[in-house]
Amino acid sequence: xxxxxxxxxxxxxxxxxAVVEHDVSTATVPKAAAAHGCAPGQIAKxxxxxxxxxVLLVVTRGDARLDNKxxxxxxxxxxxxxxxxxxxxxxxxxxxxxxPFGLATPLPVYCDVSLKAYGTVIPAAGSPRxxxxxxxxxxxxxxxxxxxxxxxxxVSA
Numbered sequence: 001x002x003x004x005x006x007x008x009x010x011x012x013x014x015x016x017x018a019v020v021e022h023d024v025s026t027a028t029v030p031k032a033a034a035a036h037g038c039a040p041g042q043i044a045k046x047x048x049x050x051x052x053x054x055v056l057l058v059v060t061r062g063d064a065r066l067d068n069k070x071x072x073x074x075x076x077x078x079x080x081x082x083x084x085x086x087x088x089x090x091x092x093x094x095x096x097x098x099x100p101f102g103l104a105t106p107l108p109v110y111c112d113v114s115l116k117a118y119g120t121v122i123p124a125a126g127s128p129r130x131x132x133x134x135x136x137x138x139x140x141x142x143x144x145x146x147x148x149x150x151x152x153x154x155v156s157a
Contacts, residue, residue: 002093005102006126013101013142019125019132027096027128029062036122036131039063044115044123044139046098048082048091051075055082055090057100059123059139060112064151071150074110096128100143109145111136114153 026032033040043062071079092104100109115136125132
């Protein structure tokens with residue numbers, strides 16, 4: 001069902017973009033990068049966070065880490081990762097397939113500026129074996145995301 005909700009969302013908002021199903025798992029950044037033959041940074045990972053009573057999604061590049069100090073300043077409180085069941089219940093997507101498309105619950109979405117290092121990023125598409133390729137600016141536009149700077153890049157980036 002999750003993959004179907006993403007397909008429906010993409011068909012409505014970006015019909016020129018293909019949702020791809022893979023024969024291998026793309027549930028982690030290393031697995032997704034291997035499946036796509038790209039750098040881990042090009043994978044767009046979606047973090048499900050709770051800040052106080054608010055739940056929100058942050059999409060950042062795959063090789064970045066959430067910087068708690070920046071996130072606290074941007075969101076007005078300390079971010080905490082949601083549990084597996086809560087992620088699935090609120091997003092409609094299983095862990096490994098979480099993305100900002102076709103959500104079960106309307107949630108605020110934020111895109112980290114780190115994504116802008118790439119012309120195309122590759123987020124999951126609702127299942128641990130699906131993804132799509134999209135320009136970061138277009139992704140932010142179709143999910144009505146705000147841009148934030150809440151990540152820490154690896155030393156080599």
